[in-house]
Amino acid sequence: MSPPLLEIDDLTVHFPSAAGPVRAVDGLSLSLERGQTLGVVGESGSGKTVTFLAAMRLLERSRPEIHGRILLDGVDVLTLPAREMREIRGPRIGMIFQDPLSALHPLLRVGDQIAETVRAHRDVGRRDAWAQSVAALAQVGIPNADERARQYPHQLSGGMRQRVMIAMALILEPDLLIADAPTTALDTTVEAQILGIIDDLRTRLGIGVVLVSHSLATVADVADTVAVMYAGRAVERGPCQAVFAHPSHPYTWGLLDTVPALGAERSRLVPIPGSPPSLIDPPPGCRFAPRCAYRFDACTRHLPELVERGGGHADACVLPVPGRGARRNRLEPPGEEAAA
Amino acid sequence: MRASAMPPAAPMSVDIRTLESTDPPPDARVRSPAGMVWARFRVNRGGMVALVFLVALAALAIAAPLVADLVGHGPNDLYRTTMVDIYGLPKGPNASFWFGADSAGRDLFVRVIYGARVSLLVGVVATAIAVVIGVVLGLIAGYRGGALDTLFSRMSDVVLAMPLLLFAIGISSACSTTPQGCVAGTLTPGVNLVIVIIAIFSWPAMFRIVRATTLSMRESTFIEASRAIGMRERNIMFREVLPNLLSPVVVYAALLIPQSILFEAYLSFLGLGVPDSTPSWGGMLDQASQLFTVAWWLMVFPGIFLLATILAFNVVADGLRDAFDPRASE
Structure with missing residues (x-):
């Protein structure tokens, strides 16, 4: 080859x-x-x-x-x-x-x-x-x-x-x-x-x-293929269709939520809270964790590597939820108290 | 299901054959940057008057032998009997000697016209040499940086730190003791020597301007873009960076010319410039300094020409600066 x-x-x-x-x-x-x-x-x-x-x-x-x-x-x-x-x-x-x-x-x-x-x-x-x-x-x-x-x-x-x-x-x-x-x-x-x-x-x-x-x-x-980068690393990578149809990293969801959608049931754009981390002194664990609405203890303990989930679609998230995000707006972020 | 999962607001695919330009039609005449500078300079009345004066002066200088023929007196023809009185004092202007005569009985008008030759030659050639040295070294120092930058910058610092007039006097007298001159006969006394001395002391300022501009230019996107297409560094320096230096270089060169002319006048005034047989405004003023109480014309005519020439160059330089950057004058 x-x-x-x-x-x-x-x-x-x-x-x-x-x-x-x-x-x-x-x-x-x-x-x-x-x-x-x-x-x-x-x-x-x-x-x-x-x-x-x-x-x-x-x-x-x-x-x-x-x-x-x-x-x-x-x-x-x-x-x-x-x-x-x-x-x-x-x-x-x-x-x-x-x-x-x-x-x-x-x-x-x-x-x-x-x-x-x-x-x-x-x-x-x-x-x-x-x-x-x-x-x-x-x-x-x-x-x-x-x-x-x-x-x-x-x-x-x-x-x-x-x-x-x-x-x-x-x-x-x-x-x-x-x-x-x-x-x-x-x-x-x-x-x-x-x-x-x-x-x-x-x-x-x-x-x-x-x-x-x-x-x-x-x-x-x-x-044909898409790579989503965050703080110097690829957080999600895969065929274009798969990434848009089944985005699997919370950062990708966030990016999709910032795009105005025609005919979507939701009319408000949702910004990703916070700002990108310092590249001199990055946060421990997942770089996106401080801004992630779904983070839990494991996220800040180790840096997730890109893991292939089938069909060439890979993401770097500690908690890959099977089938999550099949429709991007279906999965609502948990409430404020859960995130805190 | 599938439709809503598709990316939102995706751009439609476009067939480029259907693309009709919405841009305005191209200008009937495409103006080059030089054309635009000229168009802006042309409406500057003072600048145009000065430019016309300089062109006329240059024409006179080139045609100096014709002028001498017309008047009937050569620059070194002596009219001791008609133009010098019995006390050895020169006589003033008359119908045949428009500017009067000097103490040797030579026609001052013809000598002033010939003097324009020396002044313009020295001004232009010395400036050209200084520009070439300053631009080449400045480009290399600014673009390459590193050891070459340090070397050239320190060289220019050393030259700027030298007491200019002392060194000029030293060099010119050292090289004028014999007709062979110095540096193995390459620097013979006369105009050549004056030009070299002026160029040696003029390039550092040009170098600094070019280096500073190159430093900022080096980081611009279009220089990065020319690296991205794989251009040679030398070509980037001379084809991409150099055109952007045009405006500061041209304006500063226009200011350097009158400086060089004045410098030549100083040297000749001190008797260190061109030999007396070559008419020079500075040399004439030197002679006038002893006689001007009785022969005012010796001081007035070369002085007026020197003053007008310096002024004209400065006005042109000023006009050029405004023409290159129309916002600067507002």
């Missing part, structure tokens, strides 16, 4: 700080097959972005302590020399950033920026690179690509800019596309367009896509 396209194995990223190491990612394992989309969901600071910046080896300036393995087609990118790593960025992994305006060079025409990507890796002439860049812009659904290529980022709308980023990330036909919250800065209709473009390109080019988002709703429609 060939190795998966991307396999993250027990990844740990600690940033040194005056108060002690910041455990941004703490024992994370994920994998992604070619042609599939992996949705990675979690709130700010859960370690999603750090994980994939580590995969691109773009963290080195902050001098983190990285353990574990990040395998791209079975090759550990963490051990590659810098020169070989440069040949991975671009030709093998493309990356889309959260805010397309700040990720595009403000003083260069967008066509030149895409052409530069080509010329950084391939021995092509200026004119060829430009033609490829215009073609790439057309491929991501930019009308008048020829004219648009000659414009500067500030002359494009948010959706256009993100399409430019996608064109830039995909022009070298990488095997893996990492989209780090590609629609956060965009409005909902444009979000749907951008996700549609990414998904369309995935099926057409057969690439693997990692879609990082802080909203389950964003990944719901396009992801």
Whole structure:
């Protein structure tokens, strides 16, 4: 069996700080097959972005302590020399950033920026690179690509800019596309367009896509598998359908409750009480325990590992209730006194 | 059952072929950043007057031999009998000698025009050298950091700590003792030497500006994005970071030119600049300092040209700064 396209194995990223190491990612394992989309969901600071910046080896300036393995087609990118790593960025992994305006060079025409990507890796002439860049812009659904290529980022709308980023990330036909919250800065209709473009390109080019988002709703429609991250760890992982149909970790329930639902019997959104824990000095036991309405003694005693519950669906909860959450709003949290 | 378990508010899948852009149509003319700066500079009346003056001055300087032909006097032609009186004092302006003559009987007008050559040459070339050194070292120090940063930063600190005029006097007199100059004959006395001295003392300020801007630029997302597409570090430095330095570098260079011109004037005034046979405003002012009580024109004309040139460069620099950052002037 060939190795998966991307396999993250027990990844740990600690940033040194005056108060002690910041455990941004703490024992994370994920994998992604070619042609599939992996949705990675979690709130700010859960370690999603750090994980994939580590995969691109773009963290080195902050001098983190990285353990574990990040395998791209079975090759550990963490051990590659810098020169070989440069040949991975671009030709093998493309990356889309959260805010397309700040990720595009403000003083260069967008066509030149895409052409530069080509010329950084391939021995092509200026004119060829430009033609490829215009073609790439057309491929991501930019009308008048020829004219648009000659414009500067500030002359494009948010959706256009993100399409430019996608064109830039995909022009070298990488095997893996990492989209780090590609629609956060965009409005909902444009979000749907951008996700549609990414998904369309995935099926057409057969690439693997990692879609990082802080909203389950964003990944719901396009992801094949979903990983929910909390405080540097995966708390739930599984096929998209299974995670949405039978969410099994209380944090996932909480995330689902924060999504406005059409036609749901409940009209109020329920926030998750409290805020994410300190990553320097995480709480004992389950990281989510202090905010969890279902916690009991065992939760604070040991850190639960991801346990597979069948069908590739795994969660890291001390008390896996069989069949719980089959409908997410059926299981009401216990009253205040029980939680206390 | 199943329907309610489906994710809520999921985005609809989209066929990209049906996507019609809702964006405004592209501008008829796409303005480059340089085009926008020029458009904003053009409406600045003071800046334009100063720029026109400088262009005219440069044209005059280039055409100095033609001017000399027109007037009929070369820059070093001596008119001892007609323009110097029996006491050895120069005569003032007249129809043929518009700015009068100096004590050797040379046409001051022609010499002032020739002097513009030296001033502009020294100002522009010395600034260009300082800019190249400052930008390259500043980019490397700011982008790479580490030992190179320490090395270049300390080098600039050392230069800034040197008593500038003393060293300039020292170097120029040491290199002017023989026609071969110093540093194995590479630094011959004259304009070259003056340019090198000025450049040596001017680059640290440019270096500091470039380094500081690069430091903040280095952390921006688009630099991270260019690393993410696998660009070489050298290309990131020169193609991605450098264009963002354009505004501080251009504005500071425009301020450095008049400084260099003044510096050349100081050196020539002290007799350490260009030789007397090369007309220079500073050198003319030096001569005037002994005679201006009887020959006011010796001080007034080179002085006015020097003043106007310095002023014009500063006004242009000011206008450029406003044109690069329209918000700064509000």
